[in-house]
Amino acid sequence: MNIRLTSDSLRMFLNMGIPRSSLPNTIREACELCIGIGIRYLWVDSLCILQDVKSDWVEQSSLMGMLFNKSTLTISAARSKSCNTGIFVEDRDKVVEIAKLKCRTNDNNSSVCWVREMDQAFDGTREPTEYRAWTQQETLLSRRVFTLGTYQLSWQCATSYWNESGRMLAPSPYMKEMFPCPILHDSLKLYDDEKAEQPEGDALLRVWHELVSDYARRKLTMAKDKLPAISAVAKWLSAHSALTEDYVAGLWLSRLPADLMWFHTLTFPAETSQVVRPTSYRAPSWSWASLDCSRLEWYDIGTEAIKAKVIGHKLEYRSADTFAEVQGGYLDIDALVRTAWLVPQTSYPEAYELWDDDWQSALCGTNSTSTGSASGRVYLDAYDEDELLCVNQLKKADRVQERECVAGDPVIYWVGGDPRWSEQR
Numbered sequence: 291m292n293i294r295l296t297s298d299s300l301r302m303f304l305n306m307g308i309p310r311s312s313l314p315n316t317i318r319e320a321c322e323l324c325i326g327i328g329i330r331y332l333w334v335d336s337l338c339i340l341q342d343v344k345s346d347w348v349e350q351s352s353l354m355g356m357l358f359n360k361s362t363l364t365i366s367a368a369r370s371k372s373c374n375t376g377i378f379v380e381d382r383d384k385v386v387e388i389a390k391l392k393c394r395t396n397d398n399n400s401s402v403c404w405v406r407e408m409d410q411a412f413d414g415t416r417e418p419t420e421y422r423a424w425t426q427q428e429t430l431l432s433r434r435v436f437t438l439g440t441y442q443l444s445w446q447c448a449t450s451y452w453n454e455s456g457r458m459l460a461p462s463p464y465m466k467e468m469f470p471c472p473i474l475h476d477s478l479k480l481y482d483d484e485k486a487e488q489p490e491g492d493a494l495l496r497v498w499h500e501l502v503s504d505y506a507r508r509k510l511t512m513a514k515d516k517l518p519a520i521s522a523v524a525k526w527l528s529a530h531s532a533l534t535e536d537y538v539a540g541l542w543l544s545r546l547p548a549d550l551m552w553f554h555t556l557t558f559p560a561e562t563s564q565v566v567r568p569t570s571y572r573a574p575s576w577s578w579a580s581l582d583c584s585r586l587e588w589y590d591i592g593t594e595a596i597k598a599k600v601i602g603h604k605l606e607y608r609s610a611d612t613f614a615e616v617q618g619g620y621l622d623i624d625a626l627v628r629t630a631w632l633v634p635q636t637s638y639p640e641a642y643e644l645w646d647d648d649w650q651s652a653l654c655g656t657n658s659t660s661t662g663s664a665s666g667r668v669y670l671d672a673y674d675e676d677e678l679l680c681v682n683q684l685k686k687a688d689r690v691q692e693r694e695c696v697a698g699d700p701v702i703y704w705v706g707g708d709p710r711w712s713e714q715r
Contacts, residue, residue, distance in 0.1 A: 292314060292336075292373065293308065293312050293314070293336075293337070294336040294337065294341045295336065295337050295338065295339065295340055295341060296340060296341050296342045297342055297343060300340070303337075308337070314373040314374045315373070315374050315375060315376035316367050316372075316373045316374065316375055316376055316377055317334055317337070317373060319376050319377045319378055320332060320334075320367065320377060323365060323377070324365075327363075329362060329363065333357065333361070335350075338350070339351075348608075348609045348611070348614070351518055351521075351614070352521070352609075352611040352613075352614060354427070354522050355427060355431050355521070355522025355523070355525055355526060356522075358427070358428050358431045358432045358522070359431045359432065359433060359526075361432065361433070362433075362434070363432075363434045363435075363436055364428060364429070364432035364434065364435045364436070365436050365438070366419060366425070366428075366429065366435055366436065366437040366438065367419065367438055368417035368418065368420070368437045368438060368439045369417060369418065369438060369439055369440040370419070371418045377438045378438065379440065379441075389404075389405040390402060390403075390404055390405075391403040391404075391405065417437075417439055417440060420508075421507075421508055421509055422508055422509060423505060423508040423509060423510045423515070423516075423519040423520070424510075424515070424519045425508075426504065426505050426508060426519075426520065426523070427519065427520060427521075427522040427523045429446075430501070430523055430526075431522055431523065431526055433447060434446070434447045435447070442455065495542065495545050495548075495549065496590075497527075498524075498542070499552075499587075499588045501520075501523060502520070502540070502578065502586060503585075503586050503587060505519075505520050506554075506578070506583060506584065506585070506586035507584050507585075513568045513570065513572060513582070514570065514572050514615060516572050516573065516579045517539065517540060517572065517573060517579050517613070517614055517615055517616065518611075518613075518614040518615060520540075521611065521613035521614050522613075524537050524540075524613050528613075536603075536612075537612065537613055538577075538603060538605060538619070538621075539574055539577040539579055539605060539616050539619060540573065540577045540578055540579040541576075541577060541578075543600070543603065546600045546621070547596055547598045547599070547600055547623060547625075548596055549588075550576055551588050551589040551590075552578045552586060552587070552588050552589075553587060553588075553589065554581065554583035554584075554585055554586050554671075555585045555586075555587055567580060567581055567582075567671070568580075568582065571617065571618075572615070572616070573616055574605075574616070574618075574619045574620065574621075575671065576621060581671055597625065597626070598623055598624065598625035599623065600621055600623055600624075601622045601623065601624050602622035603619070603620065603621045603622065604619055604620055605618070605619035606618040606619060631644065631645040633645055
């Protein structure tokens with residue numbers, strides 16, 4: 291039975307409590323763990339947020355970052371695919387005994403050391419919780435995380451990482467390669483050297499891009515939670531760094547238009563089905579949050595090379611939390627705009643080139659052409675829609691076909707590797 295807090299169950303919980311037998315395995319075993327280590331209070335979202343009251347969810351979700359950061363300990367049931375799985379591993383058949391060695395401890399007592407196969411912490415596979423979007427900020431912002439994984443237990447805090455296979459102290463230059471989810475404290479330390487050479491905001495922006503790239507691979511039950519599920523991390527950076535300016539639907543206003551240089555990458559044509567725009571609105575088209583894609587990157591061109599300027603913006607929010615859900619918005623950008631032909635490449639279905647209106651030169655593409663080498667690449671947000679690269683009139687080289695651009699369509703125009711943006715209202 292999936293027990294949860296609702297308006298109807300609230301009074302029963304207050305008067306009678308929650309029977310231990312009614313708790314799902316994961317929550318019941320988490321309670322047993324807390325009792326065992328002397329912790330009296332346990333916060334569980336399904337039991338501490340009214341699940342049928344939207345306003346309570348909005349209010350409590352905006353406080354999650356503070357909740358995890360101020361808590362004594364976060365228990366990560368990493369192996370649990372559902373609340374019924376449990377946190378303790380009863381079947382350890384996959385942990386194969388290879389060798390048993392006798393050894394002595396520091397106090398000269400006899401002991402035994404078991405040698406076993408390398409586990410998922412080092413072979414690159416991910417636990418079920420590492421596929422969930424909400425768990426990223428829980429891990430990043432918690433002061434201490436006790437993880438119960440498929441193969442072993444681990445402990446992580448701001449200064450060290452421990453597991454049953456041994457000890458690794460942070461910061462480590464290999465931290466990012468060894469662990470699927472980057473640790474916020476270590477990610478910031480990775481850029482300490484860069485901060486001496488460039489503004490702090492630029493270094494932190496790269497940290498933000500790294501975290502968003504990891505976040506994009508994760509799944510959400512509710513598509514509308516794309517921005518709320520990472521809002522606590524954005525608030526943390528805004529409060530503790532140079533990124534104190536307006537946060538605009540997953541981007542930072544002071545770093546625009548450079549922060550608009552996000553794109554999704556695909557390894558195989560078959561993966562295009564993974565890139566979709568949700569049927570319901572959740573972010574402006576110029577925000578990465580408007581798409582569902584598993585590979586998200588930023589093109590680092592440097593702010594000095596960008597000629598475009600953001601001269602205005604507006605966002606409409608669904609609540610008082612400006613880091614959470616948005617219901618509308620736009621950017622006013624001053625930049626050069628022109629019409630162009632979008633030409634599919636026959637060698638690769640998802641690759642395109644941009645040609646000028648009189649077909650004299652390739653403005654942007656991936657291959658050399660008869661009129662010279664095209665520069666840069668064209669990345670479409672999604673391949674199943676007509677959001678294309680022009681303002682006044684769009685000509686798509688699929689035989690002869692013309693389509694008029696509607697005011698408000700986003701525009702990305704590259705010339706000679708110099709990206710420029712514009713958007714009409």
